[in-house]
Amino acid sequence: MTTALPLLETPGRSLELPDRAREGLATTPFGLYVHVPFCATRCGYCDFNTYTADELGPGASRAEYAGTAIAELHRAAATLGPDLPTVATVFVGGGTPTLLPAEDLAAVLATIRDLFPVAADVEVTTEANPETVTPAVLARLREAGFTRISLGMQSAAEHVLAVLDRRHTPGRAVEAAREAHGAGFAHVNLDLIYGTPGETDADWAASLGAVLDAPVDHVSAYALIVEEGTRLARRIHRGELPMPDDDVLADRYEQADATLRAAGFEWYEVSNWARGEAARCRHNELYWTGANWWGVGPGAHSHVGGLRWWNVKHPAAHAGRLLRGESPAQDAELLDDADRALETVMLGLRLREGLPLTALSAAGRARAAEAVVRGLLEPGAHAAGRAVLTDRGRLLADAVVRELTG
Template identity: 85%
Template sequence: MDTALPLLPAPPAAPFSLPGSAREGLSSTPFGLYVHVPFCATRCGYCDFNTYTSDELGPGANRSEYAGTVVAELRRAAEELGPDRPEVSTVFVGGGTPTLLPAEDLVAVLAAVRELFPVAADVEVTTEANPESVTPASLARLRAGGFTRISLGMQSAAEHVLAVLDRRHTPGRAAEAAAEARAAGFEHVNLDLIYGTPGETDADWAASLDVVLSSPVDHVSAYALIVEQGTRLARRIARGELPMPDDDVLADRYEQADATLRRGGLDWYEVSNWATGPAARCRHNELYWANANWWGVGPGAHSHVGGLRWWNVKHPAAHAARVAAGESPAAGSELLDDDDRALEAVMLGLRLRDGLRLTRLSPAGRLRAADAVVRGLLDGAAHAAGRAVLTDRGRLLADAVVRELTD
């Protein structure tokens, strides 16, 4: 069955366009596509992403028409890039909960990517998913349609922790979904975890890690709970219903995760990400961390091409209206200068296992790097070889080390 959605007629030229400076290096720089799906069944208490439940959408936007809107925006992107558009090495469908859309819609979007862009033979195609939003049948359709990787939002295996986070899936569902994804033929399966939730115990976190290691996954992402202003969780903490996450507990949880995952055969390659080997790493995220090029479509999606960064209007109705009218959905942009780009390269590179060359730092930054070695935050042997690489202790203080070396 042909699942490709009909491509909409080419819209008029958009007021947004890539400057010549941003086009330099297009053919030689890795290029990815990000597709944002802003829909969620419910809003998690900690989430401040650009997502919307059915009650929040309002008129002018709906799930049934979303894939067609995305295809139209992809067509615009392809036209803006021109006949020598770069080869797509990764596609990442994020959200929100992309798998709230029918699998046929997601496959149709990927079919449009292949029609509009040159695509690498070994392209990595990821979708995010909530465990309760997939079934063996939907996973099989996604895999048959070209998706190679899935990232499941597990967060915790403890029921009371999931309740604090306002997650709706049962504690065992994430592991079941991971097994179903493997059975469907997905080459790579990731589970996302959150640690430090109010009420989480050492035993809860240990149990969550044990569930991960008993699952057929080759990648794990683990993030400290961040209390974002404006979220339900922040309001509950402000009212005294829940305690603020404790920094010492967060550090202990991280060390516990790293030790457990290492024993299970997963090594860190970015401060919050572990994989069984280089082939299991998320290549799309590596593209971000390398400050390469990516084009984002969908409401609120961000893009970066050749030092030009831009972002789309946030609300799905406003986004859909602009695309339907043949207008650019871009809400704003900024052209990074050489200093900005160099700073971002340092900030991102320091979080990676390989670190970065000391020559990427300013003279003051190199002096601070030497001091960080003395304090056990950067690896001494790597420093002697001309690289800044975080130690295990340095990873616990990664944000502070980055600030120190870039100020």
Template identity: 85%
Template sequence: MNTVLPLLTDAGLPPGAPGPDPLPDSAREGLATTPFGLYVHVPFCATRCGYCDFNTYTSDELGPGANRSEYAGTAIAELQRAVRTLGPELPTVSTVFVGGGTPTLLPADDLAAVLSAARELFPVADDVEVTTEANPETVSPASLATLREAGFTRVSLGMQSAAPHVLAALDRRHTPGRAVEAAHEARAAGFDHVNLDLIYGTPGETDADWAASLDAVLASPVDHVSAYALIVEEGTKLARRVRRGELPMPDDDVLADRYEQADATLGSAGFEWYEVSNWATSDAARCRHNELYWANANWWGVGPGAHSHVGGLRWWNVKHPAAYADRLARDQSPAQDAELLDEADRALEAVMLGLRLRDGLPLTALTGTGRARAADAVRGGLLDPAAHADGRAVLTDRGRLLADAVVRDLTD
């Protein structure tokens, strides 16, 4: 079971919310040698997409102390706090990922300032990967050039679909061709790697719509594609529309067909899957920050609602930007709560994450029951028999379609 930590206070610092201050000795073990990344959450959006349940806010949902113009300084204040908590021997930052929300609603100079502060405060690897997410309509050749000059190496653009009616169903505001245009602008600005995000299974999407979206991606200068099945999350506008009967629930068989179509189309164009929902043209094109998550390594999440993990200690910040900013203004931890994972928890998470990767994981990572079920999964065509003979659990093509079910079966 997870151990929920009691209220923690800073060692030698002003009392704060429950969180990583002070960092337990167990979490410090391996801090210098475990890959470490920074995640910066930017919680602002111009509008709320109907399917999204992320911790994001539009301008009319925010009060004083949570405006965009002050946000870069607030994020930097948490970076400074991270240094105080993790030091004196700081881990080297190998990846930085700025996500949202819509990070590029902030001026490019503000994002550059946050990255500059991270470089000043932490040791940073020479080959650091620095990603920002972006909505296509919130970037321009000028802003992309500023980000590239500041040290950003990778941009992930939310395309979702090339079909206007699908974008409308998702409440996306960009025009169908804008994502591809923005990808060209990113390449022209000198970005090493460009990703396009797709969503499949939206009500009203046809086979031809999905094929057109894939074709549009392949006509763009990207080396990475993420494709996710639409999930109807409770509490979203989309869920309310489905509940009222205005839109149908995504069909599982259609979702499977869409996934197989994506894998075949991308594979024939030189993209190789390396995680169930992610394809890249080479190892260098993979998202190293996400690989850090999937390897259960260490990262510090900056921003309201951001999650962090260091050496089995996991914590998450208060959600509302105003409360987050107020905590930091009072030199208090913005953490809302934390939990310390025991060895069994960490082993379970390693299996749950590792099974989704192309390389899979050693059978020795499974329990005795899990290994017996893995043999059954081989007979059922869900795990690769050759990999199993070599002592690894690796999903087959069919297994990828049922990845969540396979993971549940092998970890129950």
């Protein structure tokens, strides 16, 4: 019995950059994102555009995926040219990129270098699940030019990993981080999730302690979000597991921040900490600062000069369009000035540097002054003309954004 997901194809469309989107193309920071949509199993909390082998169905092949990604890279270069932007960052995400052979990932990166001008200090990241890498794989990725790796750890507690449907054993993520460091990766990140049903204070403290035992210079910590349609959501709706508690989530965040700061990490985005500026994820900073990027792969999103578009989601539809010489874009929108101003506030306020008060409307500036009085924005920064979240403000970041943009 097959469990392949239905392929809902939509008519192909062409993608051309309007003159407005090309303005500043050569001078605006630019990155490439490559989405690898494959996973060995589906984690219970995940609603990303990923597929297990049983879900793929005909017309989508992991073995042929590197060729599909390379075909889209050629389309990207043709669309962005003739004056191509310099690639400052490359991020290979998923899914589980390291389910592909290291040689395939190396071939994708080599194609990028063949097609685009690439910065001498380019940051090249791959995500990886700890159980899918070995010292030999890591050495080959480093040899190919990958400079950064982000490993999905989530927790050091076995029962927490079980609730999340994670396959790796406790300790494997830290071991993989050590292997990556030994292979020559200067920048290693571990991802954590807090607030999983059944997680105790001691479990979270142990997870943070395990991270600090690893040779990492970057940590991402995210509150568990229960997404509708996931296995975790169904278990909670059936009463098998409790919903994450907001007060517990706040306590976990404060504990993470205090622990990481004491160990020499500083927050630079609400959910991300780094050992100094050089350890920050420059690719993610492109997203947060409204720069340009091209997303390769099924379901990948792109943004160039205010034009945003997204690809068809199913790998077979994506591959089929490229095989027929069509754009894989499903739809696009051209952001107006108001849209871009709103996104500047929504994303910029989450950063350690905050944003200038001039980015806010008159009403937003008045509310910012009120937020200072309530302890949500730093008074010193406000006096200097910037809106910067306080420690308490970070706990309520989404609410502060709504206030300043409402």
